Amino acid sequence: MVTFLKKVISTPVLADLLRRGELVVAVYGLGYVGMALSAAWALAGARVIGVDINSGKVEKLNSGVVEYVEKDVVDVLTHAIRSGKFTATTDGVVASIRSHVKIVAVPVFLKKSATAIDVDFSALTSAAKSIGAGLKKGDLVIVESSVPPGTTEEVVRSVLEGASGLVAEEDFYLAYSPERVMVGHALKDIVENYPKVVAGVGPRSAEEAAELYRQVAKRGVLVLESTREAEFEKLLEGVYRDVNIAVANEMAKLANTLGISFRRAREAANSQPYSHVHKPGSGVGGNCIPVYPYFLMWTAAKYGVDLPLTRTARFINEKQPEEVAFAALRAMLKHGVNPAAAKIVILGLAFRGDVDDTRGSPTYDIIATLLKVGIKSEQITVHDPYVKQDMLLARWGIALTQDLESAVKGADVVIISTDHSAYKIKASVLLSLMNSQVVVDARGVLTPDADIYSIDSGRWP
Ligand SMILES: NC(=O)C1=CN([C@@H]2O[C@H](COP(=O)(O)OP(=O)(O)OC[C@H]3O[C@@H](n4cnc5c(N)ncnc54)[C@H](O)[C@@H]3O)[C@@H](O)[C@H]2O)C=CC1
Ligand SMILES: CC(=O)N[C@@H]1[C@@H](OP(=O)(O)OP(=O)(O)OC[C@H]2O[C@@H](n3ccc(=O)[nH]c3=O)[C@H](O)[C@@H]2O)O[C@H](C(=O)O)[C@@H](O)[C@@H]1O
Numbered sequence: 001m002v003t004f005l006k007k008v009i010s011t012p013v014l015a016d017l018l019r020r021g022e023l024v025v026a027v028y029g030l031g032y033v034g035m036a037l038s039a040a041w042a043l044a045g046a047r048v049i050g051v052d053i054n055s056g057k058v059e060k061l062n063s064g065v066v067e068y069v070e071k072d073v074v075d076v077l078t079h080a081i082r083s084g085k086f087t088a089t090t091d092g093v094v095a096s097i098r099s100h101v102k103i104v105a106v107p108v109f110l111k112k113s114a115t116a117i118d119v120d121f122s123a124l125t126s127a128a129k130s131i132g133a134g135l136k137k138g139d140l141v142i143v144e145s146s147v148p149p150g151t152t153e154e155v156v157r158s159v160l161e162g163a164s165g166l167v168a169e170e171d172f173y174l175a176y177s178p179e180r181v182m183v184g185h186a187l188k189d190i191v192e193n194y195p196k197v198v199a200g201v202g203p204r205s206a207e208e209a210a211e212l213y214r215q216v217a218k219r220g221v222l223v224l225e226s227t228r229e230a231e232f233e234k235l236l237e238g239v240y241r242d243v244n245i246a247v248a249n250e251m252a253k254l255a256n257t258l259g260i261s262f263r264r265a266r267e268a269a270n271s272q273p274y275s276h277v278h279k280p281g282s283g284v285g286g287n288c289i290p291v292y293p294y295f296l297m298w299t300a301a302k303y304g305v306d307l308p309l310t311r312t313a314r315f316i317n318e319k320q321p322e323e324v325a326f327a328a329l330r331a332m333l334k335h336g337v338n339p340a341a342a343k344i345v346i347l348g349l350a351f352r353g354d355v356d357d358t359r360g361s362p363t364y365d366i367i368a369t370l371l372k373v374g375i376k377s378e379q380i381t382v383h384d385p386y387v388k389q390d391m392l393l394a395r396w397g398i399a400l401t402q403d404l405e406s407a408v409k410g411a412d413v414v415i416i417s418t419d420h421s422a423y424k425i426k427a428s429v430l431l432s433l434m435n436s437q438v439v440v441d442a443r444g445v446l447t448p449d450a451d452i453y454s455i456d457s458g459r460w461p
Helices: 014-019 032-043 055-062 071-082 092-097 122-133 151-164 186-193 203-214 227-257 262-269 292-302 308-334 362-372 391-396 404-408 427-433
Strands: 024-028 047-051 086-089 101-104 109-112 117-120 140-143 173-176 196-200 221-223 344-347 380-383 399-401 413-416 438-441
Touching: 014 203, 024 032, 024 092, 024 122, 032 047, 032 071, 032 101, 032 186, 047 092, 055 071, 055 086, 071 086, 071 186, 086 092, 092 122, 101 122, 109 292, 117 292, 122 140, 122 151, 140 151, 140 203, 151 173, 151 227, 173 203, 173 227, 196 203, 196 227, 203 221, 227 262, 227 292, 227 308, 292 308, 308 362, 308 413, 308 438, 344 362, 344 404, 362 380, 362 391, 380 404, 391 399, 404 427, 427 438
Parallel strands: 024 047, 024 101, 047 086, 101 140, 140 173, 196 221, 344 380, 344 413, 380 399, 413 438
Antiparallel strands: 109 117, 173 196
16 A cells, blocks of 8 residues: 655745735733834834733833833834834734734743742643634644643643644644844844744644744744753753853862952863853843743653763752852951951842843842841942842842942942943952952952952962
């Protein structure tokens, strides 16, 4: 008997709609990723419906107020709002009814307790339920959130099919495409810098999503074999970064003890193509790199697979802010500064340089350690050029300022926790403003033209 391999892949339809300027794309989650994605699809000629549960965010956008750390995203979305090509809503069902493509960029959270880790899919399932309630034959759903491997198939697919009565791959298309942007140039990352990784729950879903993204991403599309493979790819990038940062933090500790410049050794090591030694710092912040290893550990535990290196790297990086706090305390004692009376200034609240995102910032952990050893809140001031207010600092009774000179004036101790460009200055500039002269640069961002401690210079307390 002759069997025919039925691999009929119809010509992708949705890409034609986009080319004709008739495609409607709904983006669920208007955060750091969703805003950049909305701008990318508006640039590609789609009409975009932004969906968010935060009504304040929705109202601001519909009134033409676009707040985002990248000017090109602000410009593109402001223009799209004015021309009616972008609207925002809290009604995810209507947005699904009115759109051909639904892109999901809502967060998946970790629930960590003293004894267990669990994953909180509630935002994802909530968005999927809204999408499913308005899902139509021929629609495409693309999950772009970072998720444990298997989530698209095992969590999202069943919610969509249950809420719509439709069948994935037959009636509607379902794909996964990880977001790999670096906020600060997220739009450029989507449109120009990176190939877009795409996978479908079947060949038709894969091709519909791939052909669409070929219209958006100039670097083209990498089609992987399954959504699980694409979900894993994203987390693999993250755990690679976390482990390499842990290597940098651990090796910098040894280099400093030996009085060796880690920075020079790192630059020399990276002068050959197989070495990509990362930078030591005050810790690993954000809502992503610290989380992805736990998504992998959570998945591995379900299959009885142990990930000792992944776990150890996480432990090293989570300890790093405490290391920095104790280094600052040792520096004070070496310089005869009384920790109980010192005016301490921490430069940087954002989790990394030149963004306003404070989620998971190492600065919070540095402060928590200082408070734990008896430093009083009123001794501490935090400076950040991007962050205007912060609930946690307010709760601690810790001052937050955007004025660098007034922050450092009269300080006894300055700790640099974030590599903002504003701190790429000569150390002598800070010292000239200070009372005592204790500077602990945990990001190696200052020009060390004076006697300071910096994490990659070989001089660390
Ligand atoms: N922030 C980043 O640099 C990157 C983040 N990612 C991933 O992208 C996803 C989103 O991250 P961010 O944009 O940073 O998060 P975010 O916290 O900045 O934004 C998430 C948005 O989703 C909204 N939301 C929550 N539940 C919702 C629902 N049921 N329906 C509609 N909107 C809902 C929230 O109100 C919020 O505005 C996460 O999975 C993250 O791991 C991936 C690459 C980069
Ligand atoms: C593999 C990878 O580089 N992932 C990127 C990463 O971006 P993210 O915004 O989290 O910034 P990041 O540069 O990784 O920094 C994370 C944290 O690690 C620290 N960090 C970073 C690099 C380094 O050499 N040393 C170091 O201490 C940073 O200061 C920050 O606190 O995570 C993003 C994400 O998934 O959210 C992802 O899209 C980005 O491409």
